[in-house]
Amino acid sequence: MRFRGKAHKFGNDVNTDYIISGKYKFKTLDMKELARHVMEDLDPDFYGKVSRGDFIVAGTNFGCGSSREQAPLAIKYADVSAVLAKSFARIFYRNCINTGLPVVECDTDLIEGGDELEVDLAGGVIRNLSRGIDIPIKPLPGVMIKILNDGGLAAHFRKHGGFNLD
Amino acid sequence: MGQTIIEKILSAHSGQQVYANDIVVARVDFIMGQDGTSPLAIRAFEDMGGRDVFDRERVAFVIDHSAPSPNEGVSALHKLMREFARAKGFRLYDIGEGVCHQLIPESGMVGPGSLVIGADSHTCTYGALNAFSTGVGSTDLAGGLISGRMWFKVPESFKFALHGVLPPGVYAKDLILYLIGDVTADGATYMSAEYTGEAVAAMSMEGRFTMANMAIEMGAKAGLMEADEKTFRWLDRFTGRSFNPASPDADAVYARVKEYDVSRLEPQVARPHRVDNVCPVGEVAGTPIQQAVIGTCTNGRLEDLRIAAGILRGKKINPEVRLIVAPASKTVYLDAMREGIIQDLVEAGAAVVTPGCGPCVGTHNGVPSDGENVISTANRNFKGRMGNSKAFIYLASPATVAASALTGMITDPREFVK
Numbered sequence A: 001m002r003f004r005g006k007a008h009k010f011g012n013d014v015n016t017d018y019i020i021s022g023k024y025k026f027k028t029l030d031m032k033e034l035a036r037h038v039m040e041d042l043d044p045d046f047y048g049k050v051s052r053g054d055f056i057v058a059g060t061n062f063g064c065g066s067s068r069e070q071a072p073l074a075i076k077y078a079d080v081s082a083v084l085a086k087s088f089a090r091i092f093y094r095n096c097i098n099t100g101l102p103v104v105e106c107d108t109d110l111i112e113g114g115d116e117l118e119v120d121l122a123g124g125v126i127r128n129l130s131r132g133i134d135i136p137i138k139p140l141p142g143v144m145i146k147i148l149n150d151g152g153l154a155a156h157f158r159k160h161g162g163f164n165l166d
Numbered sequence B: 001m002g003q004t005i006i007e008k009i010l011s012a013h014s015g016q017q018v019y020a021n022d023i024v025v026a027r028v029d030f031i032m033g034q035d036g037t038s039p040l041a042i043r044a045f046e047d048m049g050g051r052d053v054f055d056r057e058r059v060a061f062v063i064d065h066s067a068p069s070p071n072e073g074v075s076a077l078h079k080l081m082r083e084f085a086r087a088k089g090f091r092l093y094d095i096g097e098g099v100c101h102q103l104i105p106e107s108g109m110v111g112p113g114s115l116v117i118g119a120d121s122h123t124c125t126y127g128a129l130n131a132f133s134t135g136v137g138s139t140d141l142a143g144g145l146i147s148g149r150m151w152f153k154v155p156e157s158f159k160f161a162l163h164g165v166l167p168p169g170v171y172a173k174d175l176i177l178y179l180i181g182d183v184t185a186d187g188a189t190y191m192s193a194e195y196t197g198e199a200v201a202a203m204s205m206e207g208r209f210t211m212a213n214m215a216i217e218m219g220a221k222a223g224l225m226e227a228d229e230k231t232f233r234w235l236d237r238f239t240g241r242s243f244n245p246a247s248p249d250a251d252a253v254y255a256r257v258k259e260y261d262v263s264r265l266e267p268q269v270a271r272p273h274r275v276d277n278v279c280p281v282g283e284v285a286g287t288p289i290q291q292a293v294i295g296t297c298t299n300g301r302l303e304d305l306r307i308a309a310g311i312l313r314g315k316k317i318n319p320e321v322r323l324i325v326a327p328a329s330k331t332v333y334l335d336a337m338r339e340g341i342i343q344d345l346v347e348a349g350a351a352v353v354t355p356g357c358g359p360c361v362g363t364h365n366g367v368p369s370d371g372e373n374v375i376s377t378a379n380r381n382f383k384g385r386m387g388n389s390k391a392f393i394y395l396a397s398p399a400t401v402a403a404s405a406l407t408g409m410i411t412d413p414r415e416f417v418k
């Protein structure tokens, strides 16, 4: 998987309330509608600024807070292709893998807002085209690669009739 | 090699000896979903081709986050949950029953050594009963509903050795806020927090639930403690089941150990907009507040209401303040009525709302206005958490919240506690 787009930069500890506020998520299963409010409390214009394929780039502990799967789904439905952060909160991380939103752990100090990036998941590298530097990606655990390769947990279950991770 | 509590529980549920960083597929004893997460889980369940839940005795849905429903969008999702639970034949706790994290322990299905997943991040609360319980997302929940199993990376453990006894007017909530402030919001990311020491032994079950509940606020996957005779006495009221408690081995391996002496701890407050932005109450005392909240899965239990009533009994809250009280469950509500606590709180000026999440997550029941300050016994003060990103949320113990409601500003409760 390879993606190209612009970086939108955020700080540390971006929690799931900021990604999608509880006041919206309880109301609907329409993810396209939720996506319009993604990151709204941190940047009210975010949805308007994102172009298809862009990246959310953040510091440590991205996705902390609630277990709402609406958070990765709202990001995905806003046409963001991947989230890059120094580290992720674990429930959020699992939810991303399960719903098929790529998450990448890397040194995001090497990326500024507005930088043009190419993320090459298979090759394990991010090319910062604006700065001409390559940033290595921390590899995913084997179980997660299996689930992602099957297309998320639902597809994994359809294929194997349950967990098949050995 | 010795094992920590979580290593023991995951070993017992996967049929093999496992240690930190191993990956296991484990048997799950109980599965819970609430109204913010279950609708998506139902969709995932169908997407996975699910037909039945693995064991209808071991599954429950709870309608607590927006209960009763504030609008038709939510009503449609509640209806979806009711229909699904009825069709599959498992229990649904409807509006008025209480917050999931009080109801599941009260169900008697969960106890020492149990393994529980819940589609809510504060599922870690049952660690107070020596259960490994953790939050998952909706797709994981659906996988669990179908298979009765879940995959886990065995977390490393972070031991918090808590020595001494908490002084009067200082509670489990102050202690856990202090610990979060000390290790920060990602200080225990993916670890299992193990609380131990005299301070834990001396703590009521209510206090232990508060400690376990907020483990997630330092990034932890679980917040565990050993079971003792208090644990079993608490469980006796709700169940006759027997459980398999897990105690750590003397030579268990911890990724981190921190020792604390709690005997001089002061009441603590988490300032906006971060749970780890913690200070002693004195530093923010005098800050005017417009709304005070007592309740939630952190501090809506009988002891919490009793402490608040002890401060408010026979007095009136400040006329500039709205005080909202949400008992954690119907059982708590009824117990509090029998003790006259509800009467005391209402006479003092409290608005008591339906047992459940109350205003905690901003869906209804008391959304603050722009620029207002709220002091709450909840576990999160993120910007916008209570439904308005222009409000400011301070977190504190029930005593501090009650004292602040009385004076109209953030107040050290120790002068009100004998």
Ligand code: SF4
Binding pocket: B064, B065, B099, B100, B101, B120, B122, B296, B297, B298, B356, B357, B358, B360, B361, B378, B379
């Ligand atoms: S009371 Fe608040 S923190 Fe607890 S489950 Fe409800 S919304 Fe979540």
